[in-house]
Amino acid sequence: MSHINVTINGRQYRMACEEGQEARLSNLAEGLESRIGTLRGKFGEIGDARLVVMAALTVCDELLDATARIRGLEEELDGLPNIRPSTHH
Numbered sequence: 001m002s003h004i005n006v007t008i009n010g011r012q013y014r015m016a017c018e019e020g021q022e023a024r025l026s027n028l029a030e031g032l033e034s035r036i037g038t039l040r041g042k043f044g045e046i047g048d049a050r051l052v053v054m055a056a057l058t059v060c061d062e063l064l065d066a067t068a069r070i071r072g073l074e075e076e077l078d079g080l081p082n083i084r085p086s087t088h089h
Contacts (some may be wrong), residue, residue: 007050009036033058 004022005012006029017025035055043051 008032009052032056032059 001014002019002022003014004025006013006084007013007024008029015025015029032055035058036051039051041055043054059088
């Protein structure tokens, strides 16, 4: 288990992660911090907790849309005929 410090909404948090996942966790934290900054720019100072909740909800919204799109693409693929390239030369 590894630990890194991340900054979310201007506050530092010590987070545990799997070995080798430090950069990914850091990138996730930077993405969340960026979303919070964007929301702060849009809505001003509406409270730290509210900004974090709004950022989390936007991430959940995008995840829900992406999951639905993946399901749709999987269904589309399942409906295609199984065509394999010929191995004859």
